[in-house]
Amino acid sequence: MVKKIKNLKEFSLSNDRFEGANLMCPGCSHNIIVREVLNATDDPVIVATATGCLEVCTAVYPKTSWDVSWIHIGFENAAVAAATVSAAYEVMKKKGKLPPATQKMVDEGREPKIVAFAGDGGTYDIGFQSLSGAFERGHNFMYVCLDNEVYANTGGQRSSSTPIGASTTTSPAGSVSYGEKMMKKSMVEIMADHGAPYVAQVSPSKWKDLVKKVQKGFEVYGPVYINAQSACTTEWKHAPEDTIEVSDLGVDSCVWPLYEIINERDEHGIIYSTKLNITYRPKTKIPVEEYLAAQPRFRHLFKPENRHIIDLWQKAVDARWEYLQKREEAGV
């Protein structure tokens, strides 16, 4: 059942099913994303969480911060856990073996929503094979990547999501290096190319866009991938109070474009239509430099010898924004 959320006041009527006094850092975006995702529905939710900050800091024995059914799974297999729950649920439903409370909600049109949360390390890198497999098999669940572009929970190692020029503990900037050498992997397109019915990129600072996309994702049948920007005060090294501002700078510079890709398949699984929609267009596209300047992980790029990396960044962001607009225009 789609929850009615016309505006923020209405959204604030939600009763959080994720609890305070967890041990996430002050100002952590992971928490804001989890709240927005869970509060997008009042239906029952079953969550699988890959190892990473979110899992480790919300389930420190003997405590839990989860009021929904929650599965603590390995670093590399959140997608499998969620897919398995989804498959088991479908069989139990078909056989009429759901627990009575669940059956009652299903009868009211309130199907349980199955969600996997994982970090970028657990998604772009180590969890990729299980994620790819679950999407290829077409299970009905939502996968949310909490993308802070670094292995935050183990002290800030680079991942294939870390963008060029970022200083991390395994790509440190110094006298001979400007930091990370590789460009960020295009995870959204990679997941869309699995033929998933719905794939989207979101930012917690644009809460309404995020909630709408999550609601759309809950409505389609099949695997849904949501790539969520997650500004990390500890590893991006900005002040905790600046989390929302840094997120906004990412969105308004088009470093973190907000868009969705919708695939439609026929009964043989052939994709007959792919549409890309840009869901937020900045009124004025701000220079990437402003986004980089707000985060000390990029501080060294402002030295004269590293300036060319900022130019490269701008070029890459412009090219990608151009590409997205072209795809949107062409309806592919």
Add this chain to the structure above:
Amino acid sequence: MARDLKEIKDINEIKDLGWDELIPGAALFSFTEPVEDVAEVPMEERPYAPTNSHEWQVGDWRVEKPVYNRDLCIDCQFCWVFCPDMSILSRDKKMIGVIYEHCKGCGICVEVCPTNPKSLLMFPEHMDNDEALSMWPKKEEKDK
């Protein structure tokens, strides 16, 4: 002797237990009794178990706390949606106040508050809230 968490009803008993005193793999419960439809039950009415982090507190992480000024608030709920720690209490579309047991003092709520002057401001943890309210700044002229 190993203890099963199910048997423990008092949070203080858990706090004093060592790892070696817990039954390994014992389930952690969010509530002391089944809650069928959690989304319909507000925080105040939930039968929280001592093993739910809600029953614990992280307020002592703060050196500064957000203080709320009802007189200026327009109930926009920006603070509610962007608080990472479920520490803004809103009821019936109205902002009510800060849950100090869970607030980590990140300051996001203050940053996103759109009123002028702000309806939430950071003050030293040790300061009395009434004193903070008495020192509230006046409206700031915006540079055009």
